[in-house]
Amino acid sequence: MSTIDKATNASIDADLTSQLETCTVKSNLEHNLGMIDVLMSTYNGSLFIREQIESILSQSFSDFRLMIRDDGSQDDTVSIIEECALADERIKVIRDSDGNLGLRRSFMRLLEASTANHFMFADQDDVWLPDKMSRSFERISELASRYGDDTPILVFTDLAVVDDELAEIDGSLWNYQSLDPEVATDWKKLLAQNVVTGCTIIANRAAASASLPFAMPEMMHDHWVAVNTAKFGKIDHLDIQTVLYRQHRGNAEGSKNFGLIYALYKIPAIINNRSFYKRSATHFGGVSATGLMVRKMCLNFGRFYD
Numbered sequence: 671m672s673t674i675d676k677a678t679n680a681s682i683d684a685d686l687t688s689q690l691e692t693c694t695v696k697s698n699l700e701h702n703l704g705m706i707d708v709l710m711s712t713y714n715g716s717l718f719i720r721e722q723i724e725s726i727l728s729q730s731f732s733d734f735r736l737m738i739r740d741d742g743s744q745d746d747t748v749s750i751i752e753e754c755a756l757a758d759e760r761i762k763v764i765r766d767s768d769g770n771l772g773l774r775r776s777f778m779r780l781l782e783a784s785t786a787n788h789f790m791f792a793d794q795d796d797v798w799l800p801d802k803m804s805r806s807f808e809r810i811s812e813l814a815s816r817y818g819d820d821t822p823i824l825v826f827t828d829l830a831v832v833d834d835e836l837a838e839i840d841g842s843l844w845n846y847q848s849l850d851p852e853v854a855t856d857w858k859k860l861l862a863q864n865v866v867t868g869c870t871i872i873a874n875r876a877a878a879s880a881s882l883p884f885a886m887p888e889m890m891h892d893h894w895v896a897v898n899t900a901k902f903g904k905i906d907h908l909d910i911q912t913v914l915y916r917q918h919r920g921n922a923e924g925s926k927n928f929g930l931i932y933a934l935y936k937i938p939a940i941i942n943n944r945s946f947y948k949r950s951a952t953h954f955g956g957v958s959a960t961g962l963m964v965r966k967m968c969l970n971f972g973r974f975y976d
Contacts, residue, residue: 706734706803706872707786711776715794716746718834718916722796723754723761731803736761736792739780742770747794777868777891778884787819787875791868791892795916797836802827802912806872809908814874822877822903824896826854827870830911834918843867843915848973851907857900858957860893861950862965866905868892869913873899886953888946901954 708726726736740748755761764783810825829843840846853865877899899905947959
């Protein structure tokens with residue numbers, strides 16, 4: 671073979687290699703557009719975490735990565751997570767030297783580490799129903815086609831309230847707590863009263879960008895993400911239950927049945943949280959601390975008539 675022929679063949683091989691690399695990159699990018707990062711922060715959750723991980727891995731939607739950060743557990747949680755990660759490559763364990771950050775900051779640290787085009791929050795002790803991810807992804811995709819990927823978008827759903835053995839307490843959290851999901855369409859009302867339960871949400875990359883950095887660590891992470899998305903983008907909900915919301919003594923955040931006693935119990939908390947409302951009003955603007963407190967009390971009063 672002549673020197674010219676060898677040079678020609680080398681050039682052809684280089685072109686083919688370049689085309690293959692381009693196709694691979696394009697394929698990976700297209701794959702990532704549909705991918706979901708499921709973000710789970712754990713803490714002493716060994717009792718229920720295996721069942722929750724299995725419910726996520728068994729979803730009808732398969733294009734996801736389960737990112738887990740342990741927040742300093744002192745039980746068998748970490749060993750269970752590592753065992754599950756060895757058995758399924760979709761699980762990515764996030765390791766750092768920060769120790770116990772607390773629930774809110776730990777979830778937001780996971781959001782900082784997320785790179786997929788969509789993300790979901792997962793509690794360690796619930797059970798996801800099999801089509802949770804597919805139904806949520808379908809809805810957020812419809813909204814993205816209408817408003818564009820650059821618009822922050824979040825979709826949330828209802829939950830079924832269950833006890834520690836998954837026996838039903840109420841088929842609907844919204845009914846159980848007399849919550850109106852339409853509150854989420856008004857960011858000021860949503861700031862006053864959160865109706866978006868974090869373990870039901872799916873949100874896009876623009877919503878993540880709108881929610882970082884985490885400027886108010888005294889605010890629940892799901893509330894923070896929801897309000898930022900509602901203010902700068904679009905929020906919608908699906909009137910379906912996608913999670914078995916387990917209630918037990920170890921809940922970091924749980925569900926209480928709404929009624930007169932619960933409402934009266936909350937009144938002092940609203941007044942005592944004035945500093946939170948002042949900081950919220952200062953950060954988000956367009957509303958006063960007094961306005962937020964009045965909205966909160968009016969929304970709670972209205973729950974008696976729903």
